[in-house]
Amino acid sequence: MxxxxxxxxxxxxxxxxxxxxxxxxxxxxxxxxxxxxxxxxxxxxxxxxxxxxxxxxxxxxxxxxxxxxxxxxxxxNGTTLIPMSMNLNNTGDGHYHQEVSLGNLRRFGFRELQIATNKFTSKNLLGKGGYGNVYKGILGDNTVVAVKRLKDGNALGGEIQFQIEVEMISLAVHRNLLRLYGFCITQAEKLLVYPYMSNGSVASRMKAKLVLDWSIRKRIAIGAVRGLVFIHEQCDPSIIHNYAKAANILLDVEIIHC
Known part of the structure; x- marks a missing residue:
């Protein structure tokens, strides 16, 4: 979870x-x-x-x-912060390939994510949020991912949100926190790539016909609390999550089948 x-x-x-x-x-x-x-x-x-x-x-x-x-x-050496205002080199095909160092995060090409999501088809849409839509994607090595495509990639709000997500998620690493695989940034696009959570969110499971039994609910609650405790009290620097809700608690395969 x-x-x-x-x-x-x-x-x-x-x-x-x-x-x-x-x-x-x-x-x-x-x-x-x-x-x-x-x-x-x-x-x-x-x-x-x-x-x-x-x-x-x-x-x-x-x-x-x-x-x-x-x-x-x-x-x-050890530079891990993205200089967001740096001039990226356009290769001429609409893609930007200048390397940046950000821990173990992978930098994806926009075309790669287009192919993975079948050009962001509505059939692969997993959810919509205030800052963008999330799509299911399959990478070239058959890894299933969730690709978040930020709205208005060049707008101030999108720029700030991109910086916050990349910087903060890179700092917070815990078994009950959704990790970030990598990102993609071009002149017009900003995307984030996460693991695909096959069982969706708690909110979606609550609407499904298959009711979660009490043992699963207990594991979900404990996992969510552990994640929040880590970022609020144990992560250095601390991060305050101000949007905790059922739609933001995602479930992997193990939470249902373990």
Missing amino acids: FVSFLRYNRTICSSRLNNNSLSGIIPLSLSNMTQLALLDLSYNNLSAPVPSFAAKSFKCIVGNPLICPTGKEPDC
Whole structure:
């Protein structure tokens, strides 16, 4: 059983200073900000040395030629935050292939997800949300996934939601939290790829003819609470989920058949 986090209130301190033509040495005082979890200093003209940040802080300093002329220097290693405002290279076929580093997440091509979802056909529609639709897809290796296609990919709301989902879900890893396989970003599209939950949501199961027995309901309740406790109290930095409902609690095969 997995809790799907579709909306958040962020309780972390983040700073995006990318693409600002900043120069000089990165202030050492930044390393003393214990609540600083996300720091994007990409695409400026900053100089070394780079301060040591807390283990929970994710920094992005690519695009600073005095520190990272190639992006492979030691100070550039471990960069996990997407510099969302960076200029992506158009290959000419409408796809954007510049690599970004974000933990173990996979970057998908838009065409790949088009094929997987049969061009986002309504027959593969799993659900609709305030920020986009979710489709069932089958990748080239036969992995079944759920592809969330954000509405208005270039609009401010879609941009913010994309950043929140990728950054927050990457930080929160727990057996009862829905993990993120990867993402796709082009000039016009932003998509998120999740595992496919074959038994749908608690809300959909409540409407089905097959009634969940009390032992299954108990496992669902315990799993949901464990996921919420982790993000609220054990995850560092903590994340407050403000949209917990039956439609956001997704069920895998094991919850029904174990």
